[in-house]
Amino acid sequence: MNMIEVVDLCYRFADGTQALTEINMTVERGEFVVMAGPNGSGKTTFFRHLNGLLSPARGTVTIDGVDVQHDPVLARQRVGMVFQDVDMQIVGETVYDDVIFGPENLGLGRNEIERRANDVLIMVGLSDQRDRHPHQLSQGEKRRLAIAGILAMQPDVIVFDEPFTHLDDSGVCIVLEQMLKLHHGGITLLVATHDLEKVICYADRLVLINAGRIVEDGLPKMILPKVEKYGVRMPCALRMGKEVWPWLAH
Amino acid sequence: MAGALAFCFQPGESALHRFDPRLKTVSLLLLSPSIMASLPAGLAVFSFALVAFTGRAGLDWKAAVYNLRYFGFLLAAVFLSRAIFTPGKPVLVLGPVAFTDLGVFSGALFCWRLILVTTTGLIYAATTHSREIRAAVEWLLSPVPWIPEKRVGVMVGLVVRLIPMILDQAGKTISAQKARCVECRKNPYYRLTHFALPMLRQIIKRADQLALALAARCYNESGTPPAMIIRPVDWWGAGAVLVLCLIMIRAVFIP
Ligand SMILES: Nc1ncnc2c1ncn2[C@@H]1O[C@H](COP(=O)(O)OP(=O)(O)O)[C@@H](O)[C@H]1O
Ligand SMILES: [Mg+2]
Numbered sequence: 001m002n003m004i005e006v007v008d009l010c011y012r013f014a015d016g017t018q019a020l021t022e023i024n025m026t027v028e029r030g031e032f033v034v035m036a037g038p039n040g041s042g043k044t045t046f047f048r049h050l051n052g053l054l055s056p057a058r059g060t061v062t063i064d065g066v067d068v069q070h071d072p073v074l075a076r077q078r079v080g081m082v083f084q085d086v087d088m089q090i091v092g093e094t095v096y097d098d099v100i101f102g103p104e105n106l107g108l109g110r111n112e113i114e115r116r117a118n119d120v121l122i123m124v125g126l127s128d129q130r131d132r133h134p135h136q137l138s139q140g141e142k143r144r145l146a147i148a149g150i151l152a153m154q155p156d157v158i159v160f161d162e163p164f165t166h167l168d169d170s171g172v173c174i175v176l177e178q179m180l181k182l183h184h185g186g187i188t189l190l191v192a193t194h195d196l197e198k199v200i201c202y203a204d205r206l207v208l209i210n211a212g213r214i215v216e217d218g219l220p221k222m223i224l225p226k227v228e229k230y231g232v233r234m235p236c237a238l239r240m241g242k243e244v245w246p247w248l249a250h
Numbered sequence: 251m252a253g254a255l256a257f258c259f260q261p262g263e264s265a266l267h268r269f270d271p272r273l274k275t276v277s278l279l280l281l282s283p284s285i286m287a288s289l290p291a292g293l294a295v296f297s298f299a300l301v302a303f304t305g306r307a308g309l310d311w312k313a314a315v316y317n318l319r320y321f322g323f324l325l326a327a328v329f330l331s332r333a334i335f336t337p338g339k340p341v342l343v344l345g346p347v348a349f350t351d352l353g354v355f356s357g358a359l360f361c362w363r364l365i366l367v368t369t370t371g372l373i374y375a376a377t378t379h380s381r382e383i384r385a386a387v388e389w390l391l392s393p394v395p396w397i398p399e400k401r402v403g404v405m406v407g408l409v410v411r412l413i414p415m416i417l418d419q420a421g422k423t424i425s426a427q428k429a430r431c432v433e434c435r436k437n438p439y440y441r442l443t444h445f446a447l448p449m450l451r452q453i454i455k456r457a458d459q460l461a462l463a464l465a466a467r468c469y470n471e472s473g474t475p476p477a478m479i480i481r482p483v484d485w486w487g488a489g490a491v492l493v494l495c496l497i498m499i500r501a502v503f504i505p
Binding site: 051053083085088093094097101104106109131150153 | 460
């Protein structure tokens with residue numbers, strides 16, 4: 001069964017802005033999908049439908065066979081979302097406190113919460129910072145904390161909304177490594193960005209969105225030559241007629 | 251959120267942090283009216299207890315006082331109006347205004363009470379996690395019929411998160427305006443309207459973002475309650491609070 005199934009999704013904001021028009025898309029379990037489009041093309045609005053933060057005006061979104069509208073809490077547990085602005089995502093008073101926020105809301109037992117929190121803090125490399133105030137962390141650490149808070153809910157899908165915003169080079173590499181680790185662990189990844197260079201080498205699929213419509217969808221090497229038509233910058237190497245290299249030099 | 255804010259939880263391990271949230275909340279509810287009814291002798295006893303007990307709670311007092319500096323204006327206004335308008339024997343005459351002996355006494359007393367009530371509330375907010383406040387409120391309301399205590403708990407949890415956010419936003423709006431020389435404007439009406447509107451807009455936007463962030467992580471009416479156990483030392487603490495309250499309201503019964 002497909003992990004994500006979006007059928008005929010339309011969405012209009014209260015002020016009349018038509019943000020999404022007839023979106024159709026399926027994502028298989030374990031796929032790594034990059035969604036590219038200029039600012040205002042509808043990436044964030046689309047992602048917010050995947051965990052029920054917005055309700056479609058028309059159409060349906062199903063996660064692993066369950067309609068999001070039917071059970072939004074389940075959708076939020078299964079689809080973790082890393083917001084573009086991490087400061088807005090972090091709600092805990094300490095690093096540890098933020099990680100256990102989701103599991104507590106799911107009503108898990110104390111022992112299970114403690115176990116998950118320890119596991120994910122080790123996974124993202126923040127276990128020695130668990131008692132710090134989140135606002136004392138660096139941008140890269142904050143993003144890892146946001147990821148930890150989501151991983152603690154054991155999602156099947158993680159969506160990253162412009163994950164490289166405000167990150168310096170080492171921050172980008174750390175977050176990218178984290179994404180690859182999740183991908184290899186079998187998690188389905190969706191990444192919204194207008195900056196293809198950093199991720200496109202690792203993606204299975206590239207989806208272009210423009211003015212609320214999906215305009216291209218396919219293998220990255222098939223779609224890349226067309227991106228500039230839709231206001232997305234082509235990776236530099238490609239412009240010079242060369243191949244795009246992995247961003248992480250290993 | 252930059253810096254420690256008043257009304258903001260400050261994590262710690264002090265006795266106050268570990269005081270059972272239910273008894274702590276009941277204590278706050280008993281102390282506030284007692285303070286407002288108390289006379290100087292009772293206030294002195296309570297002030298002494300407050301300083302002696304919370305001096306070592308590891309709270310960031312400097313930041314709290316700094317954040318509440320405008321509260322000083324309110325206190326000054328309360329003191330002056332009481333000191334001038336209460337009838338009594340004039341003790342200090344400055345042109346047309348006269349400070350009366352009874353007025354100075356009642357103004358000072360009222361300010362002292364306000365300071366103590368505010369400080370007690372701040373200490374409560376600084377040492378009680380939002381999830382504990384929520385659980386305590388639910389526990390207090392659960393015997394009351396017709397009140398959906400879980401829903402009220404969710405609302406309390408939201409308000410507790412919102413207050414520091416509003417203070418933080420006020421600070422940011424002020425800096426943004428100072429950076430563009432708002433201080434050169436002398437007209438207070440201009441400054442107020444040009445401060446209040448952008449600030450309100452930002453607060454609404456941030457409240458919206460906070461709601462999204464909470465919803466994305468399944469914030470709801472159920473959830474794992476915090477582990478709360480009342481230890482013997484908690485009963486002793488509650489007993490001490492009760493004694494303090496009785497000392498403070500003694501004058502109400504024994505003239
Ligand atoms: N709360 C809102 N009210 C009205 N219009 C909005 C709102 N949020 C976004 N939009 C509009 O919806 C469109 C899609 O926005 P968004 O999904 O944020 O794009 P992206 O994430 O790709 O930059 C834009 O035209 C934007 O102006
Ligand atoms: Mg966006």
